[in-house]
Amino acid sequence: MTTTDTLTQADPARSGAKPMIELVGLTKRFPGTAEAAVDGLTLTVDEGEITVLVGPSGCGKTTSMELINRLIEPTSGRILIDGKDMTHTNPDELRRHIGYVIQETGLLPHRTIAQNVGTVPKLLGWDKARIAARVDELLEMVGMDPATYRGRYPKELSGGQRQRVGVARALAADPPVMLMDEPFGAIDPITRERLQNEFLRLQQQVRKTIIFVTHDIDEALKMGDRIAVLRNQSHIAQYDTPENLLTSPADDYVSDFIGTGASLKRLNLSRVRDIEMATDAPTASVSAPVAEVRAALLASSWTSLLLLDAAGRPARWVTSRDLARADQGAVLAEVGLPVEAIVEPHATLADALDELIASNVGCTVVVDGSGAYQGIVDLETIMTVVRTVRDEYERFHLAQKLAQQPADGQAR
């Protein structure tokens, strides 16, 4: 990253990807209001990317989404999807190309989960067998057992499950574009974190072009490939990558919106798979002889050893004191502490840090998709990332200061 490539315009220089959503001067003036709710929003979202609209309450986020979806009609401006001008097409036709997820999911209360998920395929005239197969596939995709849930009604699900169904329904007809308006807003923080992670994992598979609305900058930094920080009337203060927003905010409005702790927020941008994990933690099979386990622990610089089950999955943490108890007859698989802090490689460092803080041993175990042990994230690993970010940030500000000073000795 250089100091000159900061992108603050509404339309950032993009990496040659295909534009999928183009908003051009989109404006909405509600009758009888002095100010436009959305005033000249111009924004391009590339295929397969998540753009987050983030801004304070009332700045026009929901109105912008409803305009794109043609739930309300623009006063002026244009909407292009995949190069086609959709401003005046039939709104029903448009909505078949756009999946819409909203905060309270908008599930129909008297329809089963299967009927809710199958709404758009039914409208499209798919036959029953095809709809049923698609519903089951989508429920699986969002982590819900089809046999258990397809026949239930929305009120028989938790808030998190309803949001998952909302996502499944939006994906039903495989639309190229998804609009998500505070989809996880009404969910408790822990479930919210989980849904965000699940959604990012799902997005790796489905690669939709997404506009995602939130008023939470941390959620924006985590979910967005690009983020548009909005002022009132959906005026764009900065449209940029999460990294650039954190290291080079365009102005005080953006810095204030990001708030303090930019280095900590960066932990939301770094994924466990991208950093160097500690791989020197001593491990042994839970069925190994105690003497062998002790030898492995003593040969390392660690005070605890990680026992793994037959499939290589973390089972327990043991110290030499636990091993002494095993010498006296305790079962190895029952001494020590259970492994509570576990993440997969796509987790963010913020997730890993959360787990670490809550864990009883001060480190988080990383496992692959099948649950097998991969490595460890400890506080040192995280501190290294924080230090690197802080150094980058300081270098950027120094460079900016130097650029503002008139060079000495220049002809006047």
Ligand SMILES: Nc1ncnc2c1ncn2[C@@H]1O[C@H](COP(=O)(O)OP(=O)(O)OP(=O)(O)O)[C@@H](O)[C@H]1O
């Ligand atoms: N139907 C309407 N008639 C008149 N004004 C409206 C209407 N809908 C929204 N507005 C106004 O438009 C502005 C933008 O509202 P909008 O709901 O888009 O904001 P928002 O950023 O989504 O807010 P929040 O985060 O609180 O949901 C607000 O000032 C709101 O009062």
